[in-house]
Amino acid sequence: MNSSNALPRLVTPQPARHPAPTVKAQRLAHLIFERPDLDEAAIFLTDFGLSVCHRDADTLYLRATDPSPYCYRIHRAAKARFVGFGLEVASLDDLQRLSRLDGASGIEPSRHPGGGQQVRLRDPSGFLVEAIHAQSPSVALTHRAPLRFNFALQQVRVNDTQRPPVEPPEVLRLGHVVLEVADYQATCAWYSQHLGFIPSDVQVLEDGSPIVTFMRLNLGDTPADHHTLAIAQGFMATYSHSAFELVDADAVGMGQRVMRERGWTHAWGIGRHILGSQIFDYWQDPWGDKHEHYCDGDLFTSKEPTGVHFVSPEAMAQWGQRMPRSFTKPRLSPANLVALLRNLRRSPDLTLRKLRTLMRLFG
Known part of the structure; x- marks a missing residue:
């Protein structure tokens, strides 16, 4: 970080708010994964706090407590x-406008719980985006109510105790997803x-080049989560993590107790983020993919x-671990090494200098 601590101006055009977007997405509806073992996936996710709502021979659907028919598809x-x-x-x-984009499907019925209509899109990094309507x-x-707190100058709980149940915390809803991409600008x-999407906060390197964007939905005067989607500069397109909202901090703490007792791998937490302010705790599923309680x-x-903020390990949390x-740490499989070399040659956003800086900061 430079000695003046003054933030530089962004040296690249993105991220930026678009003046006339094709559509304005309203909600993050679901995640889509592929797994070799649906039973193992179900065990992890129900311990994490989701509920199985539908299953057939080759597809598993899980939901939160909100009215969405499902939020996790495998x-x-x-x-x-x-x-x-x-x-x-x-x-x-909105679906009609999206269907006219390059590479988009036509409008088609959704075969998944809740039905409705959808258009399938591919973003520039290759991720599938299903735009859905009328689900x-x-x-x-x-779900249990949030616990009432006695503060030093305000006591609201008298002749009562705090005894949340020792069980998986109830996930209220899917909150956000974070992606790593080589083609960050596009x-x-x-x-x-x-x-x-609107950039809420951007983290930059010392030269002012953006490295992480936290993006929220544009809901006008209706408050939206600080980020529903975050995009980070990486050396290939990959999933970073997804996040699921719990009712209060005790639910986050109970989640840690239950997940530890059931033998799952802890990734990071408990703490409070700086950008977004969430109290968080991260867990890895059987395939090493991170899932956040918040x-x-x-x-x-x-x-x-x-x-706009400088990026550093210290900039990730206000308190906690x-x-x-x-x-x-990236997964350096032979296929990922091939992707790294290909993207270094191909992507205008990925350079050896930037890669060395990222490895110094986070590697």
């Missing part, structure tokens, strides 16, 4: 991988231009301007 496949995600749009006209909601599931621009995140309207190097 297809049986020989190898484990992240495929993409679904975004709800407001109207059939039928399910009945919301019950991918950020695509989500801004075609789905209306509560108490920031909400912004569309009027809030973009913030320092982010371990294992959290961002």
